[in-house]
Amino acid sequence: MTDTDKAGNLLAQIPKGEGKAPPPVHLWNPDFCGDIDMRIARDGTWYYMGTPIGRKPMVKLFSTIIRRDGDKYVLVTPVEMVGIQVDDAPFVAVSLQVEGAGEAQVLRFITNVEDEVVAGSEHPLRVELDALTEEPAPYLLVRTNLEALVHRNVFYQLVELAVVREIDGKAWLGVWSSGEFFPIGPQPD
Structure with missing residues (x-):
């Protein structure tokens, strides 16, 4: 599976939220599927494969499924977890x-x-x-x-x-x- 496929599949798996609260990522423990080429820079800019993600709604969506496990940051859905890089804070x-x-x-x-x-x-x-x-x-x-x-x-x-x-x-x-x-x-x- 390519990074592009992983990111696309990840978006499709994010449950639709009914309220403003983020999804309960702390309750999800799917298999780890590896790292993808996604990075959050110190200034808060999200990058995918070295290119800034320019669509703010997409960044906001990804920001609802981020979790920190120890020193590692992951994006997690009920069925998949992928690692991402965070330069300082998400x-x-x-x-x-x-x-x-x-x-x-x-x-x-x-x-x-x-x-x-x-x-x-x-x-x-x-x-x-x-x-x-x-x-x-x-x-x-x-x-x-x-x-x-x-x-x-x-x-x-x-x-x-x-x-x-x-x-x-x-x-x-x-x-x-x-x-x-x-x-x-x-x-x-």
Whole structure:
């Protein structure tokens, strides 16, 4: 079976969703059929056989059947599972809506595939620092084991919203959402 056949067959096997929730990929355990030449770049662009997938509805459809098993990303249907490559995170948080202020503040993120995610205990924000450059890389948990890289412009919005809070005797900059405090980084001296 060629990669083209695998991708075409995969599309035909995706169950039609009745609501907005993604299909229950965590319940599906079909045979692994190998890797296909599909990649999600760090900027959220999906590629098939080296060519960007230009049809947004197709990208959105594929985004509903992605799952992470350990360090491997797969697209899964009830009858087939194929491996794909993800450069960083499968989604990118591209916009932010802020409601309220202070500890009552709610941060609603929109991803590149139009998922809406409210940061909170079920969808935490975290920031990794690059060991060499110390550049921050912020992430938001979108679904089980799947994160969105927070776009640089959105991260700047978070920094503008940041407040100082003491954690374990150290001052941290961070943001509130849904009653949770998410540290962005230590407060500069």
